[in-house]
Amino acid sequence: MQRQTNEPFFWVLFSAGGVVAALFIPVHLFLFGLAIPLGWVDPPSYDALRALLQHPIARVYLFVLCSVPLFHWAHRFRYTLYDGLQIKHLNALIFSLCYGGAVLGTGIAGYLLWRI
């Protein structure tokens, strides 16, 4: 069958990112963004967190956490711009900014986590 579009690929990335975001982001954001700064829980010590970060599994996990959801954002935001602002004629620009951003973020995450 002649493949006329690569949309399915981006949709799969969007779905994967959506699942990762739905399962993992709430607890992270709650702990580090609210509970710890507001003093609802005892903050983990610097050394403990640093040690946790050292573990290769933790780094792989964080890489997935900081890359796949970006592609979820890229796809969803792209369509929000198409439909919400009706600027689909700018789709080359929108596509580049969205997926470019996701690739950039993924690159930064990879670099940061590899360097440890």
Add this chain to the structure above:
Amino acid sequence: MSSKPAGGAVSYTEFHPRWYRTRVSTFWWLGRWPYLKFILRELSSIFVAYFVALTLFQISALVRGPQAYARWEQALRSPLLILLNFIAFAFVMFHTITWFNLAPKAMPLRVGGKKLPDALIAAPNYVLWLLVSGIIAWFVLRT
């Protein structure tokens, strides 16, 4: 079907009435509550990206040393960031709930010939989410 231009003398071509096409407003999504709910759901993806950016800053601070991380923690305590994180958390939860509730639509499961009710397919997602959150919280807080 050819459409005659609006304005000027209104003439009628037999069997070719001038169809009226309403242009969709840029603010179509404000017109109805279901549409607005949909756009809010889509905008939650911005806060997903915000979380990733926040986490990358956090990892960077962690790597740079205890003083850098202490400065990071201090920044997170500012009222502006607390407020922003409250809003972000609300949107991220909105994403999680809408995502799990819509999952059954994409994957209808049949058992013994009958389609499983939506709630039964959504429920395991929530259970998994609670489990995963618990495990991560334990890793972060056990220290």
Add this chain to the structure above:
Amino acid sequence: MADTIKLEVQRYCPERDAEPSFQTYEVPLRKEWVVLDALNYIKDKVDGSLSYRWSCRMGICGSCGMMVDGEPKLTCATFLSKYANKNRPVRVEPLRYFPVIRDLVIAMNDFMVKLKKVKPWLIRREEKSLADGEYLQTPQQVDNYKQFSMCINCLLCYAACPVVGLDPAFVGPAAIALAQRYNKDSRDQGAEDRLDVLLHPEGIWGCTFVGECTRVCPKHVDPAGAIQQYKLTGVIEWAKSFVMPWGGR
């Protein structure tokens, strides 16, 4: 309950008007009346020039779809009394996102083209001869596609879907649901023939799962579910096109 109710009906006469306008009518408010009864009353007793489509008046033909207070509804299935307590007239407009031919009548040519594109009929590679008997189906096999077969082509889902209004190339909820009705029918062998629509950039991928189509469907077809399932099929077909690029008909 009051004696009468006011309807604000959109009028558009292409010979006279450059744009649609609204005309208000007062009709009796009978407990058992639906919006269609009110329109028929207007046409019979008040203003014979009002044009609109209707037929079975029992929710099965799909002709009488219109916007009632901004919601796509079958006017034969929408009770007037539900709108009685509001202090404003009931607004009746033609289905959203379609060109208006006259008054409440819309042009559905575009939909008919899209419907034909999905080939909504049983496609067989080999036909059975009459002597071999019927194509048999178990109740389970019927269940697989039954929900999608309930579509009456009323176009309420098109009037509800913002992507239909924003993206003219989007095939639309009902057409995709009907494609799935045949894809999932065990007697059908034409899933590949429908891939043109599936793998076309605009075909189904414009759908962002707003979900309004499923909410307004009077027959509980769940087109949104059909589309999401078709997206999964699309992913598999897309992947197959890499692994087996020579695959064809």
